[in-house]
Each structure stands twice: as structure tokens, then as C-alpha cells.
Amino acid sequence: MNYKSKFGFGCMRLPQTDENNPTSIDQELFNEMVDIYMEKGFNYFDTSYAYHGGASETAMRKAIVERYPRESYQICDKMPTWALTSEKDNEKFVNEMLERLGIDYFDVFFIHNINTPWLKLAEEHNTFEYIKKMKEDGIAKKIGFSFHEKSALLKEVLDKYADLFDIVQLELNYLDWEDPSIESHKCYDLCVEHGLDVYVMEPLKGGVIVNPSEEIKKDFEEFNPDKSIASLAIRFCASLEHVKMVLCGMSKMEDMLDNCDTFENFEVLSDAESEFLEKMAQKLADSVAVPCSECGYCIKACPEMIPIPEYFHLYNTSKNQPESNIYRLYYDKLGDEKVPADECTYCSTCIEHCTQKIDIPEELEKVCEHFENGFSPYG
Ligand code: SF4
Numbered sequence: 001m002n003y004k005s006k007f008g009f010g011c012m013r014l015p016q017t018d019e020n021n022p023t024s025i026d027q028e029l030f031n032e033m034v035d036i037y038m039e040k041g042f043n044y045f046d047t048s049y050a051y052h053g054g055a056s057e058t059a060m061r062k063a064i065v066e067r068y069p070r071e072s073y074q075i076c077d078k079m080p081t082w083a084l085t086s087e088k089d090n091e092k093f094v095n096e097m098l099e100r101l102g103i104d105y106f107d108v109f110f111i112h113n114i115n116t117p118w119l120k121l122a123e124e125h126n127t128f129e130y131i132k133k134m135k136e137d138g139i140a141k142k143i144g145f146s147f148h149e150k151s152a153l154l155k156e157v158l159d160k161y162a163d164l165f166d167i168v169q170l171e172l173n174y175l176d177w178e179d180p181s182i183e184s185h186k187c188y189d190l191c192v193e194h195g196l197d198v199y200v201m202e203p204l205k206g207g208v209i210v211n212p213s214e215e216i217k218k219d220f221e222e223f224n225p226d227k228s229i230a231s232l233a234i235r236f237c238a239s240l241e242h243v244k245m246v247l248c249g250m251s252k253m254e255d256m257l258d259n260c261d262t263f264e265n266f267e268v269l270s271d272a273e274s275e276f277l278e279k280m281a282q283k284l285a286d287s288v289a290v291p292c293s294e295c296g297y298c299i300k301a302c303p304e305m306i307p308i309p310e311y312f313h314l315y316n317t318s319k320n321q322p323e324s325n326i327y328r329l330y331y332d333k334l335g336d337e338k339v340p341a342d343e344c345t346y347c348s349t350c351i352e353h354c355t356q357k358i359d360i361p362e363e364l365e366k367v368c369e370h371f372e373n374g375f376s377p378y379g
């Protein structure tokens with residue numbers, strides 16, 4: 001099997017010049033990363049209409065489309081399902097995406113994030129038929145959809161539409177493999193049953209896997225000091241036979257070089273490594289306060305525009321480093337610059353959009369309590 005062809009460049013978390021402005025992509029650094037990635041023989045780039053507020057697609061045009069021949073790379077883009085208001089929007093968005101990228105066809109095209117409300121939108125606006133036609137007309141070479149939900153909904157969608165598709169892009173990693181709220185394993189098996197390829201997103205669960213407690217970091221160090229935590233997690237995904245692509249989001253050059261090394265010298269996960277990761281999954285699940293993957297879908301739904309994943313990130317880090325008071329200061333700063341966490345109105349709109357099935361208002365309340373009451377900034 002050609003494992004090297006499984007390394008995809010995920011363009012959802014590109015390097016930024018201003019960490020508070022997602023559209024401020026560091027084009028120079030991104031170009032350099034693209035050059036090294038391409039030089040080493042990798043060629044698959046994944047984006048969406050929404051990543052970096054639309055700037056991911058334009059940055060890809062500058063870094064890839066304007067600097068490399070079209071046949072030397074593959075691009076995957078995704079329909080912004082949540083933004084569909086009429087059937088005509090399908091064409092409008094596709095034309096806009098092609099224009100932003102500066103290309104005239106997609107190698108892969110997905111309906112973005114099928115969940116219960118967005119499945120309804122896609123069906124109401126004939127998006128399934130539309131992307132089937134895109135493939136017939138050569139606008140998309142392969143088609144599919146991305147999916148973060150549980151296996152019951154996947155079964156419903158595949159029973160109806162599997163014949164249309166080539167690929168399902170799943171959230172899959174060793175932490176979510178047997179997690180009953182994500183069910184990666186069951187979802188993977190369903191795709192295999194329907195003869196569909198699996199592309200993997202979130203192999204590091206948005207950073208949760210690579211930012212564990214000090215104790216877990218030590219376990220990894222003792223298990224194999226020569227391999228990064230990320231490399232084991234990525235090999236877990238890429239070792240699965242029907243996984244044809246693993247999307248690695250990379251905002252730093254060092255992450256990209258580490259991932260290149262993982263795929264250039266690929267080794268299928270051994271039994272001992274599998275066993276070790278199973279143990280680590282349990283330990284990690286017990287130690288993460290809120291299993292937020294920082295995908296950002298909840299922010300789009302929140303009428304108060306609370307930066308939910310940023311609060312969860314601070315909370316998780318603070319819980320893992322109880323000796324440090326710095327996170328209380330970051331919490332105050334975030335509330336000053338954006339919207340304070342205690343402005344949540346408990347409207348619950350965000351919950352059905354959460355890819356990790358987190359009870360967001362309940363967890364936000366815990367975040368507020370943690371930082372405002374039980375935690376002194378002065379130690
Ligand atoms: S419950 Fe809170 S966080 Fe969720 S959408 Fe409503 S205001 Fe925003």
C-alpha cells in the first residue's frame with residue numbers, strides 16, 4: 001500500500017500573522033510549507049468555503065494554483081451547507097469557490113458537515129443532486145460529504161445516498177475510535193460496508209491529543225522517546241486499510257516537517273503501539289475537562305458570538321496545569337477583547353451544532369466558576 005499518498009495538507013488551521021484574526025494568513029510561511037510538502041512528493045490540499053473566513057481558499061490560490069501546474073496537485077473544497085437558502089445557492093457558492101481558488105474543477109468536492117439540521121437544508125435545496133451533476137459534468141472528479149455525527153445518522157444517509165458518493169470524510173482518531181459520543185469505529189465500518197473510501201479529519205482531535213497533561217506526556221516519552229505524540233496518532237489513522245487520506249492541519253513549520261517524516265518513513269502501527277494508544281485514550285479521556293476539538297461550528301450558531309472553543313481551550317489547559325495562574329489572566333483578557341463567557345443566555349442553539357456533542361452552556365458555566373470563584377489569580 002502507498003502510505004505516502006495518504007498525507008493530506010488540511011488548510012483549516014494555517015499559520016497566521018495575528019492570532020486574533022483568522023483571515024491574517026502568513027502567506028510567506030504558508031508558501032514555504034507548500035514548497036517543502038510538494039518537493040517531498042505530497043500533493044493533496046483540503047479547504048472549505050468557511051476556513052479562515054474564506055481566506056484559506058485565496059491563500060491556496062496564491063501558494064499553490066498560481067505557482068504549480070494544475071495536474072501536480074489535488075484540491076478538495078466543501079459546500080457551506082449551513083448557508084444554503086435556495087437551490088440556486090449551490091451554483092452560486094461553487095462558482096465563488098472556483099473563483100477564489102482560481103481553478104476550473106475540484107479534484108474532490110464535499111457537502112460540508114452533514115448533521116441533522118444541515119442534512120435537511122441539503123435535501124431541501126437539492127444539494128445531493130447538484131453535486132452528482134458536478135461529477136457528471138467534470139467539475140468534481142470525486143464527491144462525498146464530511147461527517148462528525150454518530151453512526152445512526154450515517155447509516156440513514158448512506159442507506160439513501162451511498163451510491164452517489166466515492167468518499168466519506170470522518171472525524172477519526174484513537175481517542176474517538178470507541179467513544180460512544182463520536183463512534184468513529186462504527187462509522188468507519190459503515191463506510192467500508194458501503195464500499196466507500198474514508199478520508200480522515202481531526203487525527204489529533206483539534207490538538208487535544210498533542211496537548212495532554214504532563215503525566216501523559218511522560219508516558220509517551222517513556223514508551224518511545226524518538227516518536228512524537230502526533231506521529232503515533234497519525235499512524236493510527238493511516239494504518240487503517242480503507243483510510244485513503246489523513247488530513248493534517250499544520251500551523252507551524254515544525255509540525256509539517258514532523259508529519260513529512262511520519263509519512264516518508266511510514267510504519268504500520270504495531271500491536272504494542274495499538275495497545276499503548278488504547279490505554280492512553282482512556283487516560284486522556286479521563287483527564288480532558290471538555291473534549292472540544294476547536295472546530296468552531298458553535299460560534300457560527302451562537303447569537304451572542306461567544307468565542308466558545310477559546311474558553312474551553314483555556315479551561316482545559318488550566319485544569320491540566322493547576323499550579324499556573326496565568327490562564328485566569330488570559331481568561332480576563334479574552335472577555336475584554338471578545339464576549340465574556342458569562343454572557344451565555346442558555347438559549348441552547350449551539351448544542352445541535354457541536355461536533356463533539358458537548359453540552360456547551362453547562363460547560364461554559366463550569367468555565368466561569370473555575371476562573372471566577374475557585375481559582376485565585378494570586379495563588
Ligand atoms: S447557549 Fe450560550 S453559548 Fe450556546 S448559543 Fe446560546 S448563548 Fe451562545
Ligand code: SF4
Pocket residue numbers: 291292293294295296297298299308309312353354355356357358360
Ligand atoms: S464546542 Fe463543539 S462545536 Fe464548538 S468548537 Fe468545540 S467541538 Fe466544535
